[in-house]
Amino acid sequence: MQRPKWLDQDRIKSFFLGTRTRYGAIFTTVIYTVLIVIAFVYLYPLLYMFITSMKSPEDLLNPMVQWVPTTVYLENYRKAFRVLDYLRTFLASLQTSLLPSLLQVIVCSLTGYGLARYRFRGKQLLFLLLVATFIIPAQTTVIPQMLTYKRYGLLGNVLSLIIPAALGQGFRSAIFVLIFYQSFLSLPKVLEESARLDGASEWRIFYNIALPNAIPAYVVSLIFSMVWYWNETYLTVIFLEGGIQTLPMQLSKFVQAYENLYPPGTVNIFDRLNEAVKLSGTFLNILPLLVMYFVLQRWFVESVERTGITGE
Amino acid sequence: MKKTRLSRHEIKPATREALQGLAFVFLWLLGFALFTLLPLVQTFLYSLNQVTVTAEEIQLVPVQWANYARALFTDPTFVDLLIEYAIETLVSVPIVLIFALIIALFLNLRFRLKGVFRTIFFLPVIITSGPVIRELVEQGVASVPQLANLTLITQFLTQLPSYLRAPIQYLLTSFIIIFWFSGVQVLIYLASLQKIDPSVYEAASIDGASGWVSFWKITLPALSGTTLVNAIYTIVTLSHFSENKVIKYIYSQTYAVQGGIGYASAMSFIYFAVLLLLIGGIYLLIAPQTRK
Known part of the structure; x- marks a missing residue:
């Protein structure tokens, strides 16, 4: 009895673990996780800086407002x-x-x-x-x-x-x-x-x-x-x-x-x-x-x- | 016609080449003499004197090594700041190196969106400057969020002896900022990773070496020289950084009434000596591992 193609063990294995010419799914996930974590380390201060700079004094005092200011407030920049x-x-x-x-x-x-x-x-x-x-x-x-x-x-x-x-x-x-x-x-x-x-x-x-x-x-x-x-x-x-x-x-x-x-x-x-x-x-x-x-x-x-x- | 011109040239080709070479480096040599060597000697002279600057002239009163003695034995803050600086530098260097190496290794892989990530990872090269970093540290963006304030950790820290507590506290409060000093190092690692011949890896994998093994046996040894360069680069940038506490202290003493130029010069030279010691130490640590 022939198994369907997608159940073929070698195919599954190569999907997760990769072959000689391409990385497997596991390794790819690891790569992107690490990359995103590191990118976050560099972007976090910039994001924090940018978002805080857009906050109005009310937003600053309001502990509910973390990452999304309630209004577009440009007075700080002025x-x-x-x-x-x-x-x-x-x-x-x-x-x-x-x-x-x-x-x-x-x-x-x-x-x-x-x-x-x-x-x-x-x-x-x-x-x-x-x-x-x-x-x-x-x-x-x-x-x-x-x-x-x-x-x-x-x-x-x-x-x-x-x-x-x-x-x-x-x-x-x-x-x-x-x-x-x-x-x-x-x-x-x-x-x-x-x-x-x-x-x-x-x-x-x-x-x-x-x-x-x-x-x-x-x-x-x-x-x-x-x-x-x-x-x-x-x-x-x-x-x-x-x-x-x-x-x-x-x-x-x-x-x-x-x-x-x-x-x-x-x-x-x-x-x-x-x-x-x-x-x-x-x-x-x-x-x-x-x-x-x-x-x-x-x-x-x-x-x-x-x-x-x-x-x- | 050509023959006569040649024979009239009495300068030997080697001398001629040397002169031409020196012509190209002449500006730099002149600059070195005027803007590095001369001021260095002058600063050293100042450090042996009590210096007063008046409107017309600079008065020097020789005091021999008194300025050095004062910095090392009398000044209550200078030595503390120096020790703190040395510890912080020694803690930061391995972190920067390992972090830079990891980023470089990842950037050397094949994946999609490489350009985007590369753009982000080189950001520190552009942004790391004194006032910006200070602003970020003041706003608390520099530390691992909330970690430094956890009661458990603060309690744990109070149990530790102070020579252990200081580096750990420094780590907790400036962890992210340390990463920001790794921009150029990533570039240097990346450049030398790309110089490794891919056929070496192929040969290793045919012989049955896993990726893990070839990292330790091929990649890391090939990067040892680069690591030394990076380590020295890291120490120097951390030491020259304008928010460095020792530098700020020396600067404040230059214009202070009790301080003065002579005293500040002496401290600069002590600072320079410590910097050389740190570089020497790291050099002795890494150099035996490098193979040429």
Whole structure:
């Protein structure tokens, strides 16, 4: 007697346990469970932040309202927008992250190219110094720099971030040098030699051959560099305070700035500072990064995979 | 014509190549001298002096190692903060590494909606910044919800000696935040997972190795170098993070009346030394496992 096909033991077994070419149902379930749990860990703070920021003061006090606010309440954002002085600080942040990161990426790519394509003595030492710049805490170098900038009147000027970046000493430069080093190392030597035979100068070889082949490395580095400059608060507070106010700097003074605009005691109870307003501010702070990330994410992920970032 | 030009070039090819290479790294070298080496030496000099900054000049009064002695033996908070920082770092590093490895292993599998999950898992790379993290911690989003407040757990904790209690309490209150420091590490693991030759796995499975065995015998050894890099990266980012308590304390002392630049410089160097010790310790722990 022939059993129906769907009762065939091998088929059932392979459905649950998988075959050599595809995963079984059990394993697939495990994968998705773990993935969703981990995704939740990352999304939970963002979701919490977003939902709380949409809550009206009544919703905040009401313990029944957890995840779904009763009304669409945008007043928090209007307040946070004013407190952060959003347009001005946004443009300041854009300026302080875009200019240094562009220069940083260019100079780091030159350095990486020099390290990857030429033999010279002292290269080992150079790598050692490179790693050292990554490890050395900013605290051990920042005070003399600050005093020097003060002497030349550069405190509060975006130049105080641009100059180190243009000399390869920007924020976490070592990582970018290593990314470019890896990327240029994999370029076939033949290309370079044939160009040299054709009489191309070293600079032309870099510009016309190496650079176009390293576009993914440039994309990744630029994104990382911009994000890190955007998020940086320690150096920006020391170098820019008084001159330029970036978005994260303003966020760390949120309470103070709020009370300047809405002095406690003079405003009614619903206009007091609450966590919904604070979280609106935080959300406004990361919103530009989120937008950039979702626009560029395809590029970003692919480039990361193609550059094969490893620090070795 | 070409011949004469060549013969006039007296520089040897090797020297020439070296000079060309140095030309490319010149900007970086200059920057290193001006913005890393020089300030480092100056900070060290400051740390040996009592520094007063006036409108016109910087006055130095030599005090030898007094600033260091004060930080280590007199200051009531600094050493405590340092120990706390060291413990928190040592607790966080393995968690970050294991978590990053798990995510990377999963992202390396074949499944649908991979792009969506990848996008979510790389979010920390974008968002992790001082003020944002502080805001999240203040709102209590950072901890495992409600777990830290359970009576059972708080009672259990009071029974423990303090050197055990501190790390556990830290774990309970900042568990989720620790995960947020694993963004770049996931990328690094993923990149080196993709470099492992698939034929090695095939060979192993033909010889009868299960997935479990090949993970321990092939994947993990292949990742040992990456693990070292990741461990160092984790220590450095945690130590440079602007919400780090030691950093905040040093910063506050820089402008404090009793503190001053000299004292803050001395503390920075002690902090640097502890950071190097931590890296050295982790290095000695992991390096013997790496095989090249």
